[in-house]
Amino acid sequence: MKINSVKGMNDVLPTAEGDSVAFNGRLWERAEAVFRDVMRRYAFDEVRTPIVEEAQLFSRAVGEATDIVGKEMYTFEDRSGKKLLALRPEGTAGAVRAYIEHGLPMRDPVQRWWYFGSMFRHERQQKHRYRQFYQVGVELFGVAQPEADAEVLSLCNAILVDLGLEGIELRLNSLGDEQCRPAYLELLSAFLRERREQLCPECRDRLERNPLRVLDCKNEGCQAVVADAPASHEHLCAPCSEHFARVRASVDRLGIKYRLDKNLVRGLDYYTRTSFEFLASALGSAQQTAVCGGGRYDGLVKQLGGADTPAIGFGMGVERICALLAQQGVPAHAPALFLAIGDEAAREEVLALATEARSKGLAAEADFRGGKIARQLGRADKRGARFAVVIGGNELASRRAKLKDMRGGEETEVALDELVAEVARRVGG
Ligand SMILES: [Zn+2]
Numbered sequence: 063m064k065i066n067s068v069k070g071m072n073d074v075l076p077t078a079e080g081d082s083v084a085f086n087g088r089l090w091e092r093a094e095a096v097f098r099d100v101m102r103r104y105a106f107d108e109v110r111t112p113i114v115e116e117a118q119l120f121s122r123a124v125g126e127a128t129d130i131v132g133k134e135m136y137t138f139e140d141r142s143g144k145k146l147l148a149l150r151p152e153g154t155a156g157a158v159r160a161y162i163e164h165g166l167p168m169r170d171p172v173q174r175w176w177y178f179g180s181m182f183r184h185e186r187q188q189k190h191r192y193r194q195f196y197q198v199g200v201e202l203f204g205v206a207q208p209e210a211d212a213e214v215l216s217l218c219n220a221i222l223v224d225l226g227l228e229g230i231e232l233r234l235n236s237l238g239d240e241q242c243r244p245a246y247l248e249l250l251s252a253f254l255r256e257r258r259e260q261l262c263p264e265c266r267d268r269l270e271r272n273p274l275r276v277l278d279c280k281n282e283g284c285q286a287v288v289a290d291a292p293a294s295h296e297h298l299c300a301p302c303s304e305h306f307a308r309v310r311a312s313v314d315r316l317g318i319k320y321r322l323d324k325n326l327v328r329g330l331d332y333y334t335r336t337s338f339e340f341l342a343s344a345l346g347s348a349q350q351t352a353v354c355g356g357g358r359y360d361g362l363v364k365q366l367g368g369a370d371t372p373a374i375g376f377g378m379g380v381e382r383i384c385a386l387l388a389q390q391g392v393p394a395h396a397p398a399l400f401l402a403i404g405d406e407a408a409r410e411e412v413l414a415l416a417t418e419a420r421s422k423g424l425a426a427e428a429d430f431r432g433g434k435i436a437r438q439l440g441r442a443d444k445r446g447a448r449f450a451v452v453i454g455g456n457e458l459a460s461r462r463a464k465l466k467d468m469r470g471g472e473e474t475e476v477a478l479d480e481l482v483a484e485v486a487r488r489v490g491g
């Protein structure tokens with residue numbers, strides 16, 4: 063019996079195309095190279111935390127009343143039956159757990175972290191929603207000042223710009239803090255209660271437990287109601303209001319276009335003050351999709367048992383990014399030199415030449431199955447090789463070979479000792 067992958071969990075393959083092109087490994091490689099380069103320039107350090115954590119970490123951090131924890135988290139008892147474990151549904155809780163566990167708030171509260179990894183949510187099956195999905199994200203701990211918000215927004219923007227995406231738009235909101243949020247929630251609840259009948263059944267339920275979540279309900283009736291709902295950013299206390307004004311001024315100064323979005327609350331309970339989303343579109347396309355979301359979570363470190371520590375971060379969906387990148391075309395990933403075996407006696411020479419090419423930084427491939435030259439050169443063509451060479455008995459005897467340019471087809475005779483240098487020179491030029 064054939065066994066297939068689990069629904070909503072995807073293979074990333076170098077051959078992926080058509081509907082699966084977002085899972086083409088060459089796109090992933092290109093995206094990851096940009097992530098890494100931007101993180102280096104912003105002086106963020108990579109961290110890797112386990113995929114499995116205790117389930118209660120997420121119920122405490124993300125919130126029991128959220129869909130993520132309430133409905134979508136993969137949980138299981140470990141074999142001892144004593145602990146409830148969970149596949150991580152998001153990246154921040156684990157990072158905060160690690161930050162506290164290793165005593166970092168005491169040693170150096172300022173930590174600039176980034177991560178790349180898979181998250182798991184048992185979501186309903188729909189387009190661009192996966193049960194295993196990848197996020198790249200940052201967590202900047204220990205800086206409360208609004209320039210830190212602007213720095214993180216600028217980092218996120220730099221990734222999207224460097225990926226060559228268009229239609230980049232930042233949506234900004236401020237959710238206030240423990241000083242001003244309770245009064246705002248009262249105001250919002252009162253507003254929503256008066257319109258209870260127009261809300262979807264789920265939102266009527268949310269109304270009492272988590273009224274903020276009504277603001278990002280996708281139901282049309284709910285959206286009509288919340289269009290006129292009071293805006294959190296208009297009900298901030300003085301310090302939150304000043305913080306938000308300075309974030310906006312910094313973002314303006316950096317030339318990042320943004321739009322205020324009063325209903326941008328994100329699906330997680332831990333956000334305070336700044337919350338944001340980035341939208342982007344593919345080259346030449348008008349249709350924007352949300353690719354990244356984040357915000358400040360000044361209360362979370364303390365809430366999980368650490369020292370009172372401000373923090374801000376975001377998570378970016380890698381599948382969405384790669385789907386947009388795919389519209390620029392899948393980057394070539396071809397060997398510079400393909401070596402064909404023209405004679406059984408040439409195998410070791412071919413292996414040595416391929417290894418020499420690789421040590422000089424060139425991508426090289428040989429077909430050690432040997433056999434018909436035409437078939438081997440056909441493979442060189444299929445692999446998109448830039449140059450090909452056949453090494454057989456004559457080449458071994460004369461120590462010279464014909465280097466074939468796979469684009470134009472012309473051949474140049476070179477000494478085997480000069481072969482790799484010649485390819486390097488012509489690939490470089
Ligand atoms: Zn609703």
Ligand SMILES: [Zn+2]
Binds near residue numbers: 302
């Ligand atoms: Zn406030």
